[in-house]
Amino acid sequence: MVIPTRNEARNLPAVFARLPAHLYEVIVVDGSSTDDTIEVARSLRPDVRIVRQVGNGKGNALSTGLSEARGDILVTLDADGSTDPAEIPRFVGALVAGADLVKGSRFAQGGGSADITRSRRLGNRALCGLVNRIYGTSYTDLCYGFNAFWADCLTLLETPRPQLGAAGVTDAESPFGRGFEVETVINVRAAKAALRVWEVPSYECRRIHGVSNLSAIRDGFRVVGRIWSESPALSARYHGTMAAPREAVHGLLPEPTPAVAQHDDAVVDATGSFQAQVTPLIPEQPTAARARSSNGHPAVER
Template identity: 65%
Template sequence: MVIPTFNEAKNLPHVFALLPGDLHEVIVVDGRSSDGTIEVARSLRPDVVIVRQNRKGKGNAMACGFAAVTGDVVVMLDADGSADPREIPAYVAALVAGADFAKGTRFAAGGGSADITRTRAWGNGWLNRTANALFGTRYTDLCYGYNAFWAHCLPALELDATGPGEDAKLWGDGFEIETLINTRIAKAGLRITEVPSFEHERIHGQSNLNTWRDGLRVLRALAVERVNGKGRHVLVVREAALPLPVVALVAAPCAAAELARTA
C-alpha cells in the first residue's frame, strides 16, 4: 500500500487503525512534513516503510512509492481519512477475478461521497465523457484516486522517480497524476474494472480544491496524454493471478495537501 503524506499526523491514527491486518507492506511517502507525520507513522506501525520524496507534488510521491513496492498488488490510499481502507478486499477481489486495474468510483451503485459538491460532480461528469471519448474507456469517476492494480502494470505508467532535485517538477509530478495513471492504463490495453467506493470527508485539515482551476488541470492532462504516446508501447507481462496476492499499500499526500503546496 502506498500512502502519500504531507502533515497528516492527526489523520494517520484513524487511517492506520482501519488497515487490514495481513498487508505485505505499508509505504508512507512523505513530502517533508513538519508536524511529526513520519514519527507518528512509525509509532503506529513499526514495520512501516518510509520513503521521502525527491521532488515536489503528489505525482512524484506516487512515483517514489511505486518504485519501492515489493508486493504483487499496489493500493493507492490518501492519508486524510477520505478513503476507507476497509474497502481494500473489494479491490483485491476485482483483481483476483481478472482485472489488471481496479478503479474506484463514487458514481456506481454502492458508492457515494460526503465531500463532493454538485458543481464538482457536474464537472467530473464532463471530464469523464471527454476521457472516454479520447481513450475508449467507460470510466464513471475519472477524478478519484482510490485505485488498486497488479504490480505488473507499473511499467505502463512510465513514472520517473529519479532526480533532478527537490525543488524541480516534471510532467506528472502534480495533481494530474490520477488522470495520467487512468489514461496510461487504458492506453496500455489493460483490463479495467470499476469498484464502488464511498468518499468520506477529510478528518483533520482543510481542503484547498478549486473546481475550475483543477478541472482545467485535468483537461490539460487529458490533452497531453492523448498525444504523448506514454503507455502505448510498453510491454506488460502479466503474471499468473495469485489466490492470496501480496498487497503493498502505498500512502501518498492527499489531493488537498498537494494543492495547498502547489497552488
C-alpha cells in the same frame, strides 16, 4: 500500499486503525511535513516504511512511493481519511478475479461521497465524458485517489513524458505529473495500454482534520491539460511514442482491445472472495493466468 502525506499527523490514527490485517507493507511518502506525521506513523505501525519525497505534489509522491514498493499488488490511498482502507479487500478481490487495474468509483451503484461539492461533481462528469469519448472507455469516476493494480502494470502506467523548457530543452517530469491530475493520468494510460480495468463502488468520507490542497478550477485545468497531452494523436506528434502494448511486458498477449468492466454490486464474503456480476463494457481479450510470484511473494498483498 502507498500513502502520500503532508502534515497528516492528526489523520493517520484513524486511517491506520482501519487498515486490513496482514498487509505486506505500508509505505508513507512524506512531503516535508512540519508536524509529527513521520513520528505518528512509526508509533502506530513500527514496520511502516517512510520514504522522503524529493519533488513536489501528489503525483510526484505517488510515483516515488510506487517505485519503492515491493509487493505484487499496489494500492494507493489518501491519508486524510477520505478513502476507507477497509474497502481494500474489495479491490484485491477484483484483481484476483481477473482485473489488471481496479479503480474506486463514487458514482458506481453502491458508491457515494460525503465530501464532493456540486461543482466538483459536474467537473468530474464532464472530464469523464471527455476521456470516454477520446479513449473509448466507460469510466464513471475519473478523479478519485483509490486505486489498486498489479505491480507489473506500473511500467505501462508511468511512461515518462518530456516537458519543454523555456529554451526548448526537454526535461523529464514526474511520470504521473506533479499534482492532483495523477488519477486521470493513471486511468488514461490504463486505457491506452489496453489493461483490463474494473470499477468497484467506493464511499468517499469527509477529510477528518485539516484543509485539502485541491482547487477545483486550478486542478481542473491541469486535468484537462493532461487529457489533451496524453491523447494518442498528440502523444505520437510531441512525444514520439505511446505506451507500449501489454505484450511488451509479458510476451503473452496478442494486440488487445481496451476493456473496462463495472462492478455495480461488489461485495466480499467472509473468506475475502470477490462476489459480483461483471459486465464488460468493451469487448475483452483473454488475460493470462495471474501467477504473480516474480519477487517471491504470492499474488495477493498480505
